[in-house]
Amino acid sequence: MSLARRxxxxxxxxxAQEITTILDTAESLKEISARPIKKVPTLxxxxxxxxxxxxxxxxxxxxxxxxxxxxxxxxxxxxxxSSLTKGETLIDTAKNLQAMSxxxxxxxxxxSGAPHLLARHIPCSIINAGDGTHEHPTQGLLDLLxxxxxxxxxxxxxxxxxxxxxxxxxxxxxxxxxxxxxSAVTVYGPNTLLPPQVQSLGxxxxxxxxxxxAEADVxxxxxxxxxxxxxxxxxxxxxYAQRFGLGMRHLAQAKPDVVVMHPGPIxxxxxxxxxxxxxPWSVILDQVANGVAVRMALLYLLIGQxxx
Amino acid sequence: xxxRGDILLKGGRLLCPATxxxxxxxxxxxxxxxxxxxxxxxxxxxxxxxxxGLTVAPGLIDLHVHLREPGHEYKETIVSGTAAAAxxxxxxxxxxxxxxxxxxxRAVTExxxxxxxKEGSARVYPVGAITPxxxxxxxxxxxxxxxxxxxxxxxxGRPVADxxxxxxxxxxxxxxxxxxICHSEEGSLSAGGVMHEGPTATRLGLAGIPAEAEVxxxxxxxxxxxxxxxxVHIAHVSCAGSVRAIARAKQAGLRVSAETAPHYLTLCDxxxxxxDTHCKMNPPLRSAxxxxxxxxxxxxxxxxxxxxxxxxxxxxxxxxxxxxxxxGVVGLETALGVMLELVAEGxxxxxxxxxxxxxxxxxxxxxxxxxxxxxxxxxxTVIATDSPWVVxxxxxxxxxxxxxxAGRSLPGRAAVTIxxxxxxxxxxxxxx
Numbered sequence: 001m002s003l004a005r006r007x008x009x010x011x012x013x014x015x016a017q018e019i020t021t022i023l024d025t026a027e028s029l030k031e032i033s034a035r036p037i038k039k040v041p042t043l044x045x046x047x048x049x050x051x052x053x054x055x056x057x058x059x060x061x062x063x064x065x066x067x068x069x070x071x072x073x074x075x076x077x078x079x080x081x082s083s084l085t086k087g088e089t090l091i092d093t094a095k096n097l098q099a100m101s102x103x104x105x106x107x108x109x110x111x112s113g114a115p116h117l118l119a120r121h122i123p124c125s126i127i128n129a130g131d132g133t134h135e136h137p138t139q140g141l142l143d144l145l146x147x148x149x150x151x152x153x154x155x156x157x158x159x160x161x162x163x164x165x166x167x168x169x170x171x172x173x174x175x176x177x178x179x180x181x182x183s184a185v186t187v188y189g190p191n192t193l194l195p196p197q198v199q200s201l202g203x204x205x206x207x208x209x210x211x212x213x214a215e216a217d218v219x220x221x222x223x224x225x226x227x228x229x230x231x232x233x234x235x236x237x238x239x240y241a242q243r244f245g246l247g248m249r250h251l252a253q254a255k256p257d258v259v260v261m262h263p264g265p266i267x268x269x270x271x272x273x274x275x276x277x278x279x280p281w282s283v284i285l286d287q288v289a290n291g292v293a294v295r296m297a298l299l300y301l302l303i304g305q306x307x308x
Numbered sequence: 309x310x311x312r313g314d315i316l317l318k319g320g321r322l323l324c325p326a327t328x329x330x331x332x333x334x335x336x337x338x339x340x341x342x343x344x345x346x347x348x349x350x351x352x353x354x355x356x357x358x359x360x361g362l363t364v365a366p367g368l369i370d371l372h373v374h375l376r377e378p379g380h381e382y383k384e385t386i387v388s389g390t391a392a393a394a395x396x397x398x399x400x401x402x403x404x405x406x407x408x409x410x411x412x413x414r415a416v417t418e419x420x421x422x423x424x425x426k427e428g429s430a431r432v433y434p435v436g437a438i439t440p441x442x443x444x445x446x447x448x449x450x451x452x453x454x455x456x457x458x459x460x461x462x463x464x465g466r467p468v469a470d471x472x473x474x475x476x477x478x479x480x481x482x483x484x485x486x487x488x489i490c491h492s493e494e495g496s497l498s499a500g501g502v503m504h505e506g507p508t509a510t511r512l513g514l515a516g517i518p519a520e521a522e523v524x525x526x527x528x529x530x531x532x533x534x535x536x537x538x539x540v541h542i543a544h545v546s547c548a549g550s551v552r553a554i555a556r557a558k559q560a561g562l563r564v565s566a567e568t569a570p571h572y573l574t575l576c577d578x579x580x581x582x583x584d585t586h587c588k589m590n591p592p593l594r595s596a597x598x599x600x601x602x603x604x605x606x607x608x609x610x611x612x613x614x615x616x617x618x619x620x621x622x623x624x625x626x627x628x629x630x631x632x633x634x635x636g637v638v639g640l641e642t643a644l645g646v647m648l649e650l651v652a653e654g655x656x657x658x659x660x661x662x663x664x665x666x667x668x669x670x671x672x673x674x675x676x677x678x679x680x681x682x683x684x685x686x687x688x689t690v691i692a693t694d695s696p697w698v699v700x701x702x703x704x705x706x707x708x709x710x711x712x713x714a715g716r717s718l719p720g721r722a723a724v725t726i727x728x729x730x731x732x733x734x735x736x737x738x739x740x
Binding site: 012057089090091108111112113116117131132133135169172195196197198200201265 | 321506507509511512513515516518627628629630631632
């Protein structure tokens with residue numbers, strides 16, 4: 001198995017066949033994380049740089065574990081330690097990194113398109129670990145893997161994504177990946193948090209929480225960021241929780257085998273009630289475990305081929 | 309550049325929309341003026357330039373140029389900007405006031421004019437600021453700006469938010485014959501946006517600027533034009549809603565005019581592609597439907613002129629994250645070629661293009677030129693309408709290369725540019 005691409009900048013343009021290859025590889029690598037000695041020599045001698053311009057705990061940890069379990073050497077740079085704060089441009093920083101011959105750069109950035117800019121200027125492989133409000137392809141892939149594990153398939157499923165679609169890179173990658181794999185995506189949220197002409201992303205828009213939940217095989221809740229309050233995108237967390245939060249009463253009307261997902265970190269009591277987050281419907285922690293597997297798969301497929 | 313000897317343009321298509329002239333013949337330039345035109349002319353000692361198959365038009369005039377000097381000389385200077393103008397067929401440019409210091413007083417206006425006269429390759433008509441420092445408060449000394457040589461006032465790029473202040477500005481400027489140029493943008497609606505709001509922005513995860521941010525502001529500015537009776541000119545119109553508003557204002561008899569730019573006629577938001585900062589400008593590239601509406605408005609005369617909004621930026625402002633990159637593109641050296649593309653497509657006729665780039669801008673701001681007339685200034689552009697070339701930003705005379713048209717094949721360009729009887733550009737002698 002291999003991928004005919006150097007970078008993973010987004011799920012846009014990634015074929016169903018490529019996604020299947022990544023998910024299958026992730027399945028086969030999952031077992032490594034269950035071993036007492038969680039390490040294989042696959043990427044020995046390879047260097048992976050984790051270049052995080054924006055704070056991240058779980059994504060970075062997940063990527064670092066993935067690289068380490070494959071025996072790659074890893075270096076971490078964050079905005080506070082990098083020269084970004086000293087006025088260096090992104091391209092200069094990247095060229096300096098490139099001069100140290102990394103095999104792959106994992107990049108998180110607060111601005112949409114930043115990894116695309118990097119990819120135009122340096123030759124090494126780049127994985128987008130989240131760029132602004134654009135894409136978060138590894139999150140999209142781990143969500144696909146989680147759904148496939150629980151439901152046995154991706155084709156023909158109905159997935160509802162609820163919350164702040166506008167500012168969510170998780171939603172964009174999720175929508176693209178799900179559409180590619182044959183699922184039908186519905187979105188719901190306050191109109192102020194739906195991007196303009198959201199249907200152009202290939203989704204339908206539900207008119208109510210009940211409508212969004214009714215037919216869904218999978219309900220994906222998105223984190224509501226409290227800073228959106230200061231932009232007056234909704235009036236209060238109270239009303240948000242009441243109208244757009246997922247509670248037990250919604251699940252009572254849902255399909256019996258409905259699955260609830262959340263990319264984390266969750267705001268308990270805002271977009272998701274504690275009972276829902278901790279209940280049997282929830283696969284939130286499976287998502288986290290699958291994150292490591294998907295990232296291992298990508299590292300292997302992008303830079304591990306000749307080393308094998 | 310040649311000294312100001314006599315020049316004989318032989319056998320070209322003399323095309324002057326302002327006078328209705330359209331016939332093959334010679335044109336003789338002597339002592340900086342058009343000495344004779346039409347038929348076969350002979351002139352002892354004149355430099356003869358064969359123009360058979362070429363179009364001899366009035367020198368092109370650009371209403372909207374950022375020359376960047378004083379203050380941002382690494383992006384453009386009066387010398388490089390007017391050289392770019394000449395290479396693009398322009399003999400005159402109106403320079404926007406957002407320099408550093410801002411052109412908000414006589415000293416800056418005079419400095420620009422002095423440098424342009426001494427070292428420039430095109431006439432420069434400064435446009436003064438409406439508010440000192442473009443800060444949106446108070447009024448500049450417009451009487452003095454007019455006296456010093458400003459041909460209009462604008463707070464381009466930093467539109468006057470306060471409607472009462474803009475009303476005062478329109479009333480006051482009118483007293484000194486100064487048109488008011490409006491960059492119409494409702495800042496509270498466009499704030500934070502980096503490209504046109506639509507499916508492409510949604511796909512790319514970029515914050516959008518709705519077309520309504522422009523439409524609302526144009527409606528306000530047109531209403532104030534009605535209230536004050538001022539001569540108001542709307543800059544860089546980019547969308548269908550703006551076109552409708554302007555058409556209504558003209559039907560109502562207001563003294564308003566409007567321009568658009570070549571990029572709004574030929575590109576759209578989809579061209580941003582994968583975060584191409586050379587397609588980032590303000591107003592942004594709009595939808596394909598808006599582009600059609602702007603094209604139609606130009607063909608039908610709702611829009612009066614084409615101006616480039618030439619906005620040079622260096623790689624320092626453009627090789628950045630899309631959110632961080634500066635708004636603006638260069639246009640002087642591609643405008644004519646891009647407009648000829650519209651002729652080739654049948655959107656406009658060649659006389660229309662010449663009108664939109666010469667007679668119209670001259671009339672709108674009361675500038676000299678814009679016509680081929682015996683005794684008039686010898687500002688002449690010889691156009692090779694059928695001479696395809698590929699845009700290579702590295703060959704620009706502009707100091708900046710931030711063009712969205714790099715690599716595009718254009719059907720024609722300026723073969724010779726003559727400003728005040730002086731050859732400022734000659735394609736067949738480039739590189740020699």
